[in-house]
Amino acid sequence: MRSSMEMEGLAKIEHVGKPRVVIVGGGFGGLELAKALRDAPVQVVLVDKQNYHTFQPLMYQVATAGLEAADIISPFRQILKGQSNLCFRMAEVEHVDTTTHVLKTSIGLIPYDHLIIATGATSNYFGDAEMARHAVAIKSVEDAVELRNTVLSNFEKALQIDDVEQLNSLLDFVIVGGGPTGVEVAGALSELRKHVFPKDYREIDFRQMDIHLIQSGNTLLKGMSAEASQKALEYLQKFGVDVLLDRRVQSYDGYTVTLNTGEKLITRTLIWAAGVAGAPIEGIRPESLRKGNRYEVDTFNRIAGYTNIYAIGDIAAMVSAEYPEGHPMVAQPAIQQGRLLGENIVRMLAGNPLEPFRYHDQGAMATIGRNHAVADIKMLGKDYKTQGFFAWVMWVFVHLIALVGFRNRLSVFANWTWSYFSQERGSRFIMGKRRESVETTAKSAVA
Template structure:
C-alpha cells in the first residue's frame, strides 16, 4: 500500500516535470507567495506553488472568525480558483520537509520537486519565546484552525458557566486575558467587549456579564508599537471606554491553564489566555544556519536573495532585509510581503532576459487598527505626507481597505453583507461550536460537579 502511494505521488509530480523552461518553486501561498505567482503569469517560466493548505488566508480578519463575526469561509479562497487562468502554474498541496540546495531539490510530503529558483514565503508562526507551558495552555490566532478553536472555546466556556456554582470557577470561565498590545491583541479585546455588551447577554440570560472581565497585557508602556503616539493613546482610551482592563509595563511569567502570574507578582484567574505577543519566522530545514538571524528570519539582500545563495530567495515575514531605516528587517505585515513578491517577479523576469535586477525599497503606506464599531485608528502615508485620524472616519477607511484587499469577489460580497447586517442589527451569526475546542474545566476539578438548574 505504501509503495502504491509513493508511486502515485511520483506520477503526480511527473505531471510538472520540466518542459524546457526555468522552474520557479514558491513555498507558501500567503500574501508574498501569491503576489509573486501572479507576477510570473505572463513569463516564459514554469511556476510551482507549494503549500500545506489548499487555500489562501486573509489573516488580518482572522480575529473576526475567532470572535464569531465572520464565517471562516469568508476569509479563505482556494489557490486553484485564484490561479485557475494561469497556464504556466501548477499547485501542489504538500508540506516541505527539507531542501537540498546543492541538488536543487525540495523534499516534500508527496515526493521530490526540482527547482531552478526557489522562493521561500513560509511566513511566520507563533513565538512563545521558549515557554512550553504557555504554548500548551494558551490559544493563538495564527491559522483558521486557531481562530475556529478560539471561537469554540469562548462559546464552550459560557455553556459550561451555566452549570458551575462556585464563584471563582465561574469567573475563570467568564474572564479572558489577552497577551500582546499589537493590532491583533487590541482588535480581539475590542471584539470581545462588543460581544459582552450586545450579544452574550441575549444568548446567556442566566449569566451576569458584569462578572466578565477582559484584560489586555502589554509588556511596553504603550499599545500599537510602531504606530503614532496619537493612535496608541486613542486606542487605549477606546479600550478603557469599552471596559477593557489594560495593564501596561507588565509581562506574563507563567500560565498553567488557570492562573496567570505577572512579573509584578499580580495573579489573574482565567481558563482562556489568548496569546498575541509575538511571531517568529518559519524556516525550512536545509538552509545554512548562518543565514538565519534572530527571530528565525532569513537574512536577505536588497534582491531578496538569502545570504550565501544566488538562486534561493525569501520574501515576506520570513525575510529580514537589514537596512539603515529597518535595522531589524521590515515589519512582519502584509504590505512588505506583497511589494517584495511583485518586485521579485519582475526581477526574475529581468534576470532571465539578462537584465540587472532592481533593489527593493519598501513604500510604507501606514497602518491601522479597529477597536470596535465606529472606533479605529489610522496612520496613513499618502503622497509623501502623513495623515493621522481616529474614530468613525478611521473606521470607515479600515472597512474599505480590508474589503478591497480581500481575495475574490465572493469573499468581498460575503464580508460586506455580513458587516452591513451586523452594523444595523448588532448581531453575530457564527455563534456555533463546531470542531476542536479547549476543555474549559478539567474533569478532576471539584467545582465541575457543582451544577445549578
C-alpha cells in the same frame, strides 16, 4: 548506485522545458509573486500545506464569531485558474537540498531552478513550553475556529456552575500582546459582552466577564503614532477592557496567569498575540538565519549565501539603517517584495540588471470596535493621522478591497452590514475542535 531522487521519487509535475520557479507558501508574498510571473517564460510551482489562501488580518473576526472561515479563505486553484504557466501542489515541505536543487515534500521531490521561501511566521512563545501548551494563538483558520468554539463552550459550561471563582475562570479572558491583533480581539470581545452574549446567555451576569489586555511595553500598537496608541487605549478603557501596561506574563498553567509584578489572574482562555517568529525550512544553512528565525536577505531578496534561493515576507529580514531588524511582519512588505521579485526574475532571465527593493510604507490601522478605529496613513509624501468613525470607515474599505475574490468581498460586506444594524454576530456555532479547559479547584486570587 541509484540517486536519492530516483529512490524517493519525483512529485508528479510535468517539466515543460522552462526554468522552474518553486514558491513555498501561498500567503500574501507568495501569492503576489505567483501572479507577477503570470506572463514570464517560466514554470511556476506553488506549494502550500493548505489548498487555500487566508486573509489573515480578519482572522480575529472568525475567532469572535463575526465572520465564517469561508469568508476569509480562497482556493489557490480558483485564484490562479487563468494562469497557464502555474501548477499548485498541496504538500508539506520537509527539506531542501541546496546542492542538487531539489525540494523534498510529503508528495515527493520537486526539482527547482529558483526557490522562493514565503512560509510566513508562526507564534513565538519565547521558549515557554507551558505557555505553548495552554495558550490559544490565532495563526491559522483552525486556530480561529478553535478559539470561537472554546469561548462559546466556556459560556455553556458557565450555566452549570455556582462557584464564583470557577465561574470567573470561564467568563474572564486574558489577551497577551498589545499589537493590532491583541487590540482588535479585545475590542471584539467587549462588543460581544455588551451586545450579543447577554441575549444568548440570559442567566449569566456579564458584569462578571472581565477582559484583560497585557502589554509588556508602556504603549499599545507599537510602530504606530503616539496619537493612535493613546486613542486606542482610551477606546479600550471606554469599552471596559482592563489594559495592563508594563506587565509581562511569567507563567500560565491553563488556569492561573502570573505576572512579573506578582499579580495573578484566573482564566481558562489566554489568547496569545505577543509575538511571532519566522517559519524556516530545513536545509538552509543556519548562518543565514537572524534573530526571530528570519532569513537574512539582500536588497534583491536573495538569502545570504545563495544565488538562486530567495525569501520574502515575514520570513525575510532585509536589514538596513531604517529597518535594523528587517521590515515589519505585516502584509504590505510581503506583497511589495513578491511583486518586485517576480519582475526581477523576468529581468534576470532577459539578462537585464535587477532593481533593489525599496519599501513604500502606506501606514497602518487598527479597529477597536464599532465606529472606533485608528489610522496612520502615508500618502503623497505626507503623514495623515485620524481616529474614530472616519478611521473606522477607512479600515472597513481597505479590508474589503484587499480581500481576495469577489464572493468573499460580497459576503464580508453583507455580514458587516447586517451586524452593524442588528448588533448581532451570525457565526455563533460550536463546531469542530475546542480547547479543553483545565479542571481545577486552584485557590488563585484575582488581582
